[in-house]
Amino acid sequence: MNVYRYPENPVISPKDIPPYLQGYEVIGVFNAGVIRHGEEIILLLRVAERPINHDPKVGLSPYYDVESSSMGVHKLKKGVPGYNFSDSRGIGTPDGSLLTSISYLRIGRSRDGIHFAIDDRPALFPENQYEIYGIEDCRITQIDDTYYINYSAVSNLGITTCLASTKDFSYIQREGVIFHPDSKNIAIFPQKINGKYYALHRPSSSSFGKPCMWIAESPDLLCWGNHRYLMGCREGEWDEARIGASCVPIKLEEGWLEIYHGADRNNEYCLGAVLLDAEQPWRVIARSRLPLLKPETPYEKEGFFGNVVFSCGALYENQRVKIYYGAADTSTCYAEIEMTDILNGMKEVG
Amino acid sequence: MNVYRYPENPVISPKDIPPYLQGYEVIGVFNAGVIRHGEEIILLLRVAERPINHDPKVGLSPYYDVESSSMGVHKLKKGVPGYNFSDSRGIGTPDGSLLTSISYLRIGRSRDGIHFAIDDRPALFPENQYEIYGIEDCRITQIDDTYYINYSAVSNLGITTCLASTKDFSYIQREGVIFHPDSKNIAIFPQKINGKYYALHRPSSSSFGKPCMWIAESPDLLCWGNHRYLMGCREGEWDEARIGASCVPIKLEEGWLEIYHGADRNNEYCLGAVLLDAEQPWRVIARSRLPLLKPETPYEKEGFFGNVVFSCGALYENQRVKIYYGAADTSTCYAEIEMTDILNGMKEVG
Numbered sequence: 001m002n003v004y005r006y007p008e009n010p011v012i013s014p015k016d017i018p019p020y021l022q023g024y025e026v027i028g029v030f031n032a033g034v035i036r037h038g039e040e041i042i043l044l045l046r047v048a049e050r051p052i053n054h055d056p057k058v059g060l061s062p063y064y065d066v067e068s069s070s071m072g073v074h075k076l077k078k079g080v081p082g083y084n085f086s087d088s089r090g091i092g093t094p095d096g097s098l099l100t101s102i103s104y105l106r107i108g109r110s111r112d113g114i115h116f117a118i119d120d121r122p123a124l125f126p127e128n129q130y131e132i133y134g135i136e137d138c139r140i141t142q143i144d145d146t147y148y149i150n151y152s153a154v155s156n157l158g159i160t161t162c163l164a165s166t167k168d169f170s171y172i173q174r175e176g177v178i179f180h181p182d183s184k185n186i187a188i189f190p191q192k193i194n195g196k197y198y199a200l201h202r203p204s205s206s207s208f209g210k211p212c213m214w215i216a217e218s219p220d221l222l223c224w225g226n227h228r229y230l231m232g233c234r235e236g237e238w239d240e241a242r243i244g245a246s247c248v249p250i251k252l253e254e255g256w257l258e259i260y261h262g263a264d265r266n267n268e269y270c271l272g273a274v275l276l277d278a279e280q281p282w283r284v285i286a287r288s289r290l291p292l293l294k295p296e297t298p299y300e301k302e303g304f305f306g307n308v309v310f311s312c313g314a315l316y317e318n319q320r321v322k323i324y325y326g327a328a329d330t331s332t333c334y335a336e337i338e339m340t341d342i343l344n345g346m347k348e349v350g
Numbered sequence: 351m352n353v354y355r356y357p358e359n360p361v362i363s364p365k366d367i368p369p370y371l372q373g374y375e376v377i378g379v380f381n382a383g384v385i386r387h388g389e390e391i392i393l394l395l396r397v398a399e400r401p402i403n404h405d406p407k408v409g410l411s412p413y414y415d416v417e418s419s420s421m422g423v424h425k426l427k428k429g430v431p432g433y434n435f436s437d438s439r440g441i442g443t444p445d446g447s448l449l450t451s452i453s454y455l456r457i458g459r460s461r462d463g464i465h466f467a468i469d470d471r472p473a474l475f476p477e478n479q480y481e482i483y484g485i486e487d488c489r490i491t492q493i494d495d496t497y498y499i500n501y502s503a504v505s506n507l508g509i510t511t512c513l514a515s516t517k518d519f520s521y522i523q524r525e526g527v528i529f530h531p532d533s534k535n536i537a538i539f540p541q542k543i544n545g546k547y548y549a550l551h552r553p554s555s556s557s558f559g560k561p562c563m564w565i566a567e568s569p570d571l572l573c574w575g576n577h578r579y580l581m582g583c584r585e586g587e588w589d590e591a592r593i594g595a596s597c598v599p600i601k602l603e604e605g606w607l608e609i610y611h612g613a614d615r616n617n618e619y620c621l622g623a624v625l626l627d628a629e630q631p632w633r634v635i636a637r638s639r640l641p642l643l644k645p646e647t648p649y650e651k652e653g654f655f656g657n658v659v660f661s662c663g664a665l666y667e668n669q670r671v672k673i674y675y676g677a678a679d680t681s682t683c684y685a686e687i688e689m690t691d692i693l694n695g696m697k698e699v700g
Binding site (some may be wrong): 092129130133136154156157158160205206210222225226229 | 448479480483528529551552554556560568572578579
């Protein structure tokens with residue numbers, strides 16, 4: 001695949017972001033939702049901060065305490081049986097998982113799409129029981145004059161997907177939990193199809209099968225149903241272990257073009273594409289043979305969680321897909337791919 | 351708790367049910383949805399059948415093959431690493447769980463509520479990709495002149511909840527998947543509250559928290575959203591490990607009375623009750639201190655999966671709650687409890 005990576009990637013790194021929380025450090029700025037808003041390109045960046053740890057014998061897990069409206073930190077002694085510190089992102093405990101950082105959303109604004117001015121304060125910070133471990137990986141869908149933002153809310157109640165809306169990115173209104181635990185990687189289509197809204201989603205089953213892509217419909221963007229299995233993992237391929245929607249679907253003459261992510265058994269995350277029927281988006285027409293983008297550069301291969309390219313948003317302008325993507329769960333990068341190259345790299349399904 | 355158990359329980363046992371599938375045996379008839387339909391009481395029974403196994407060295411897992419519209423059986427050699435045969439209900443494999451039996455729904459009809467004539471043929475048998483491992487644990491909610499049936503559909507895609515509807519229990523119309531994987535134990539309220547339908551549900555998270563009760567709303571019974579956490583497990587109590595809705599909520603002056611099930615760390619399943627606010631059913635008013643019903647008799651303590659009482663439906667008539675319940679995942683039993691006893695055994699929450 002012919003990919004143009006911006007030569008000075010990453011375009012945003014943790015060092016560019018002063019921490020919002022006192023006593024914390026920014027370890028990631030990645031997986032941003034993106035939209036063009038007038039003259040500006042808006043990124044709704046996932047910023048991950050973690051408490052600065054002075055004691056190597058303990059692991060720290062930050063959380064938002066709803067009752068006191070302030071941050072708290074769980075301290076967990078290493079070496080205790082039943083506790084697992086092997087994944088940099090989380091701590092396994094007998095009562096369920098904890099996270100080593102807390103994420104929230106922060107706005108970046110740019111006129112050239114490369115140089116972003118980052119807001120000092122969060123646009124969306126945890127504030128209720130569904131969000132106590134953080135707000136992650138949003139997507140932005142414009143429908144008429146409203147921007148709908150869906151994001152993963154993580155807590156001891158599971159991973160839900162919540163909706164919020166804004167007209168101007170100054171005030172963002174929360175609209176509630178739209179997908180129950182566990183759900184992730186929701187991408188809402190930017191227009192109704194035959195009178196209904198549609199969204200791609202990625203439920204995960206505790207004991208049956210692998211995490212794969214589904215599609216749901218809605219009369220109002222808040223209530224979702226008629227869930228249908230859309231497509232699964234491909235044994236022995238780059239997307240063999242789990243897949244999920246990445247970007248908001250792009251309308252083409254050929255159908256809906258969805259850039260999705262997939263991981264293999266070694267947790268290498270790549271981006272691919274799938275083409276869905278224009279009128280019946282639950283029908284898969286074609287799918288990328290090979291990844292569009294795979295971790296190749298040092299900033300993609302090394303970081304907080306290496307060997308990851310992961311996108312939550314792209315712009316489609318001048319026949320080019322302009323992809324903003326998280327690299328190694330650490331930084332925000334930029335790449336461009338010609339749409340014709342994407343379509344030529346697909347294989348018909350059926 | 352003052353419980354009247356029908357002295358000749360179980361009212362329906364596997365021996366009362368001829369198998370529907372050739373070469374299979376009925377191992378369970380349990381967890382029935384119930385409704386009064388004219389002069390009759392209708393049970394929509396979960397019947398579990400398993401292939402008769404002549405080889406103790408293998409485990410069998412039946413499934414419905416959608417392409418050929420016929421049954422298939424996975425044969426799994428015992429003693430192979432990575433395969434777990436310790437739970438009578440399922441087989442753990444490296445690619446996910448399989449079940450040792452296949453369930454479907456069959457109608458029982460009665461005038462006295464005790465003696466049931468069972469249909470020869472299934473009312474709802476697996477027929478699509480969401481149902482290949484079976485159809486389980488339905489609830490029946492009457493709204494106006496329609497009976498809505500929701501059930502767990504199990505497959506390699508996960509456990510979803512599907513909706514079906516009927517006016518007469520002769521033809522049942524499938525309405526699609528209403529809750530994505532994993533979801534179970536949905537109970538739809540029998541009327542709109544302030545213009546919206548409501549349902550209790552039980553999502554399960556793969557790594558965060560315990561399976562607990564949530565409530566969702568809907569404009570049309572098909573699409574569900576505004577998911578809210580309702581109540582959780584109680585550490586050290588009979589409902590410490592997992593809980594879920596059992597019966598369709600009963601409207602009282604005091605609020606909505608829900609009979610739910612809970613299990614402890616030893617997998618003993620009991621029934622309890624919770625009272626929800628009449629106008630704001632996401633608010634818990636009171637909850638049973640002790641179980642209403644717990645496994646005590648031999649038919650509840652011993653069976654395919656022992657120490658289980660589990661209900662999917664009750665009738666509320668003459669101030670008495672008439673509970674149909676599955677005993678030991680094997681048979682269908684009947685009990686009555688005075689509503690005043692249930693309410694007196696509750697503890698206010700909040």
